[in-house]
Structures are given as C-alpha cells and as structure tokens.
Amino acid sequence: MRNIAFAVAAFATLPALAAYPEKPVTLVVPFAAGGPTDKVARDLAEVLRKGLHNQIVVIENVGGAGGTLGAAKVAKAAPDGYTLLLHHIGMATAPALYRNLPFKVLTDFEYLGMINEVPMTLVGRSSLPANNWAELRKWIDANKGKINLANAGLGAASHLCGLLFQQAMDVDMTTVPYKGTAPAMTDLLGGQVDLMCDQTTNTTGQIASGKIKAFAVTTSKRLSTPGLTNLPTLDESGLKGFNVTIWHGMYAPKGTPKAVIDTVNAALKAALKDPEFIKREEALGAVVVTDRRTDPVEHKKFVEAEIAKWGPAIKAAGQYAD
Ligand code: ASP
Numbered sequence: 001m002r003n004i005a006f007a008v009a010a011f012a013t014l015p016a017l018a019a020y021p022e023k024p025v026t027l028v029v030p031f032a033a034g035g036p037t038d039k040v041a042r043d044l045a046e047v048l049r050k051g052l053h054n055q056i057v058v059i060e061n062v063g064g065a066g067g068t069l070g071a072a073k074v075a076k077a078a079p080d081g082y083t084l085l086l087h088h089i090g091m092a093t094a095p096a097l098y099r100n101l102p103f104k105v106l107t108d109f110e111y112l113g114m115i116n117e118v119p120m121t122l123v124g125r126s127s128l129p130a131n132n133w134a135e136l137r138k139w140i141d142a143n144k145g146k147i148n149l150a151n152a153g154l155g156a157a158s159h160l161c162g163l164l165f166q167q168a169m170d171v172d173m174t175t176v177p178y179k180g181t182a183p184a185m186t187d188l189l190g191g192q193v194d195l196m197c198d199q200t201t202n203t204t205g206q207i208a209s210g211k212i213k214a215f216a217v218t219t220s221k222r223l224s225t226p227g228l229t230n231l232p233t234l235d236e237s238g239l240k241g242f243n244v245t246i247w248h249g250m251y252a253p254k255g256t257p258k259a260v261i262d263t264v265n266a267a268l269k270a271a272l273k274d275p276e277f278i279k280r281e282e283a284l285g286a287v288v289v290t291d292r293r294t295d296p297v298e299h300k301k302f303v304e305a306e307i308a309k310w311g312p313a314i315k316a317a318g319q320y321a322d
Contacts, residue, residue: 020081020260024056027250028085030070031152032063032180036199040116040248040286041086047274051267063179066155068094068101071251075103079253081260084112088248092306094155096314105307110261111300112250113268114293118199118286120161120218120244121207121231125191128213133237136215140171149173150184150193157246158184160310161197161218167317168239188212199246200225200285218244225285247289247306249299261296269294 027048029041038061045057062070067090077083091105103109122136130136140147149166151158158181166173173195178184181198188196189211197218207214208227216234217223220243223231234242250268252261271277272288281288292298 019053020263021052021055023082024058025052025081026058026060026083028060028062028070028074028083030062030064030067030085030087030090031156032178032182033059033061034182035152035180035185036118036157036202036246037067037086037088037248038180038182039201039284040118040281043277043280044086044115044268044271047271047277048267051270052263061180064153066090066094066097066153066159066177068098068103068155072102074251074253075108077253079110079255079257081252081256081264083253084264085109085251086115086248087251089157089160089246089306089310090155091249091251092303093160093310093314095307096311097155097159106300106304108254109251110254110256111296111303112252112261112264113296114247114249114289114299114302115268115272116248116281116286116288118201118246118248118284119223120157120197120199120246121203121214121228122161122165122195122197122216122218122234123188123203123207124195124213124215125188125193126210126212127191128194130215131213133215133232137238140169144171147171147173147195148176148193150176150178150181150188150196152179152181152184153177156181157199157244158197160314161244163317164242164244164313165197165234165239168234168242185212197244200228201281204228204284218242223285225282228285247302249293249303265294265296 029038031037041059048057074085130139149162151162187193206212217231278288293302
C-alpha cells in the first residue's frame with residue numbers, strides 16, 4: 001500500500017513538470033519601471049509567453065543597489081521556474097563593486113541565454129550651456145566640483161559608464177543614485193541633475209524630442225540608429241579606448257530543473273527571432289543577440305569573460321561598496 005502511494009505521488013509530479021508553466025511566471029527586473037531594462041523585459045515578456053503555453057509573464061520591478069537587490073531576490077527564490085531574472089552587465093560588474101555581494105554570480109544561478117546588446121549615450125539637461133562635445137568638455141573643465149552625474153546605483157550600467165567617464169576625464173562628479181534610469185531621466189528632464197550616461201533604449205526618444213541634449217556615444221563606432229548618427233564616439237573625442245556596450249540576459253535560481261531551463265531557453269530563442277521584437281529593439285538602438293550566447297553554456301562563458309574584463313578596470317577606478 002505504501003509503495004502504491006509512493007508510486008502515485010511520484011507520477012503526480014511528472015505531468016506538472018511536463019506542463020511547465022501552468023501558472024504565470026514572474027520575471028524580476030532589478031530596476032525601476034519604465035527604464036531600459038524594464039523596457040526590454042516588457043517587450044520580451046509579450047513574445048516569451050508564446051513559448052510558455054501562453055502563460056502571462058509578470059514583470060516585478062525590484063530596483064535598488066544597482067540591480068543587486070533584485071538579483072539577490074531571485075538567487076534565493078524557489079528553483080521552480082516561476083521566478084526568473086532579467087539582468088544586464090551588472091551581473092559581471094557587481095562582484096568587483098561589492099565586498100559583500102549577497103549572491104554568487106557564477107554559482108547561484110542557472111543561465112538561460114542572452115537577449116540583446118545596447119550602446120549608451122552621454123546626455124545632459126536641456127538647459128546646459130553646451131551644445132556639442134567640444135562645448136561640453138569646456139563646460140566640464142570650467143565647472144569642476146559642481147557637476148552632478150545621475151546613475152541607477154552602484155552596479156548599474158550608468159554607474160559603470162559614469163565611473164569610466166570620470167576616470168577618463170580625470171574629474172570627480174557628484175553621483176546621484178536612483179533605483180533606475182527612469183526616475184533619473186525624470187530629474188534630468190526637470191534639470192535637477194546635469195549629466196547621465198544611459199542606454200539608447202531610454203534616451204533615443206528624449207533626444208529626438210529635444211528634451212535632453214546628447215553629446216556622444218560610448219561604443220567604439222558611431223551608431224546607425226536614426227537620430228543618433230551624428231553623435232561622435234567618446235573614443236574619437238579624445239577619450240581613447242572608451243568602449244562600453246550593455247548586454248542583457250536571463251537567469252533562474254540555481255537548481256531549477258533542466259526541463260524548465262530548456263523550455264525557457266527555447267521560448268527565449270523563439271522570441272529573439274520575432275520580427276516585431278527585433279524591430280522594436282533596433283528602433284531604440286539595441287541589437288538582438290543571434291549567436292551562440294543565446295545558449296546557457298555560452299551565456300555563462302560570456303559572463304565569466306566580462307567579469308575578468310571589468311573587474312580590473314573597476315578596481316583601478318577604485319570604487320566599491322560593502
Ligand atoms: N538598467 C538600468 C535601468 O533599467 C539603468 C542602468 O543600469 O544604468 O534603469
């Protein structure tokens with residue numbers, strides 16, 4: 001009798017796994033709603049569900065501490081496929097920035113595949129007296145010690161870019177951290193902060209409307225995105241070697257069953273081929289990943305390489321938290 005009960009219980013769990021997901025899936029975005037990471041997550045969620053039995057993918061914004069609060073939440077969540085994480089380059093920079101990071105990037109997560117790569121723009125409030133890079137440089141030199149630089153917290157893409165920018169310019173700015181660059185953008189629009197380095201997915205529309213000023217792009221090549229083609233690179237503008245591109249990927253808590261990982265990865269790969277999704281990403285300057293980094297193994301290898309790449313640069317810039 002006990003054996004029968006055991007067999008029934010064992011079988012009862014099988015269809016549940018095979019049917020994954022059988023309820024909405026929560027996708028944690030470790031930044032505020034309306035920002036660049038949130039935008040990619042919401043666009044992706046719409047197409048992702050097609051590969052997830054049409055279950056709703058619910059976005060949960062857990063902003064704060066440069067993305068590390070949201071990542072920590074997912075690292076500790078039940079490994080059942082119902083709590084996933086969408087995060088960016090912060091996965092690779094946080095280990096160098098935090099002495100006591102509450103999760104281990106390489107061992108506390110299952111890797112689900114990469115999503116996109118996004119250039120950044122150096123933007124400023126519309127009331128700045130400078131109208132181009134040369135004028136901005138002069139304004140920065142004339143206003144040393146008085147300039148505010150917004151970011152989305154220690155570990156955010158805007159933080160990394162701002163850190164490297166200050167180092168390359170050899171100038172210290174007062175950094176103002178927000179829970180994401182969506183609220184930071186609100187303050188930039190209101191003129192409360194002077195400058196910000198942010199992803200094109202968050203700045204393209206505001207630049208086009210003339211509500212903020214754009215001075216340069218952070219990639220090694222100029223962009224072909226409409227509205228951004230005339231912006232110089234920081235590299236050609238005298239900050240030799242400046243090259244920052246942001247990337248996003250998906251993660252699950254360590255121990256998530258292989259069948260779930262395979263299902264989410266297949267749904268992600270299908271979503272990345274969706275023409276509407278590709279079009280929306282491209283219009284905002286982002287490039288959808290199509291190479292082998294959409295495979296979990298290659299995704300993880302890429303993150304390892306990024307940790308090795310950014311760690312020394314961050315330590316050289318001498319900034320970290322506890
Ligand atoms: N990705 C952040 C956001 O969505 C911004 C950042 O990392 O700078 O707000």
